[in-house]
Amino acid sequence: FNQLDEKIRLKRFVQLIHLKEPTLCSGSRRHHGTLMAEEAKKLAAYAAVDTHIQNNQVVGVGSGSTIVYAVDRLGKTKICFLSIVLIQARQLILQHGLTLSDLERHPELDVAIDGADEVDAALTLIKGGGGCLTQEKIVAGCAKHFIVIADYRKDSKALGQQWKKGVPVEVIPMAYVPVSRAIARRFGGEAVLRMAVSKAGPVVTDNSNFILDWKFEHAQKWKEVNTAIKMIPGVVETGLFVGMAERVYFGMEDGSVKTRDPPIN
Numbered sequence: 503f504n505q506l507d508e509k510i511r512l513k514r515f516v517q518l519i520h521l522k523e524p525t526l527c528s529g530s531r532r533h534h535g536t537l538m539a540e541e542a543k544k545l546a547a548y549a550a551v552d553t554h555i556q557n558n559q560v561v562g563v564g565s566g567s568t569i570v571y572a573v574d575r576l577g578k579t580k581i582c583f584l585s586i587v588l589i590q591a592r593q594l595i596l597q598h599g600l601t602l603s604d605l606e607r608h609p610e611l612d613v614a615i616d617g618a619d620e621v622d623a624a625l626t627l628i629k630g631g632g633g634c635l636t637q638e639k640i641v642a643g644c645a646k647h648f649i650v651i652a653d654y655r656k657d658s659k660a661l662g663q664q665w666k667k668g669v670p671v672e673v674i675p676m677a678y679v680p681v682s683r684a685i686a687r688r689f690g691g692e693a694v695l696r697m698a699v700s701k702a703g704p705v706v707t708d709n710s711n712f713i714l715d716w717k718f719e720h721a722q723k724w725k726e727v728n729t730a731i732k733m734i735p736g737v738v739e740t741g742l743f744v745g746m747a748e749r750v751y752f753g754m755e756d757g758s759v760k761t762r763d764p765p766i767n
């Protein structure tokens with residue numbers, strides 16, 4: 503199976519999903535003739551795992567609702583691998599009986615798989631909508647292959663067309679005001695402190711920091727902007743993932759899986 507051409511493997515996987523459709527889900531899969539987002543996430547996650555994960559690999563796992571389906575697929579396979587995970591995904595890994603590791607023991611990963619809030623035509627990502635971005639970027643940066651999984655709602659020509667909440671920026675708590683002002687002054691828009699929904703006060707990340715959501719006004723040169731924001735004292739990391747993703751799998755409304763690779767420059 504591993505020797506098959508990747509495209510054939512993906513095609514076969516999609517066919518398999520269609521054949522087994524009634525057994526792969528509970529409840530209604532379709533709404534007004536289109537696949538619902540949850541099922542689209544599952545399609546993307548299963549396709550990515552089946553295509554990229556092999557026996558005895560060290561796999562990085564991100565966070566979010568889409569990655570749950572990837573871990574589910576990893577847990578159902580009989581292959582043996584280690585998972586390098588973020589704090590947020592730790593329980594998920596353990597629940598599925600997968601072997602947990604860390605970057606001290608495995609600083610080099612074969613593959614990292616993660617979700618995204620938005621993916622543009624050049625495979626630049628916005629991540630961190632769920633409050634996790636720094637650890638995800640570290641894990642992705644340690645992987646030979648960084649694979650992204652998403653449903654059709656994340657597919658975008660240009661950042662900001664789909665994801666309206668802005669670019670998350672993780673900041674040291676004492677610096678959130680000056681960082682917010684510096685971002686707005688230099689790049690326009692506004693950078694707003696993210697507040698918790700279910701408790702008073704700001705969202706606190708896994709690294710005990712705050713998050714600013716930078717609502718930019720227009721398209722930017724994302725690589726340069728990412729570098730410049732990271733130079734502002736107090737910034738820990740941005741949710742801009744530029745030039746990192748090797749392939750994105752989109753689960754589509756019509757039940758197919760679309761892939762996108764970076765443009766050849």
Ligand SMILES: O=C[C@H](O)[C@H](O)[C@H](O)COP(=O)(O)O
Nearest residue numbers: 566567568617630632633634
């Ligand atoms: O902070 C959260 C992470 O960056 C997620 O990977 C991202 O928000 C996508 O999450 P979801 O799969 O739930 O859309």
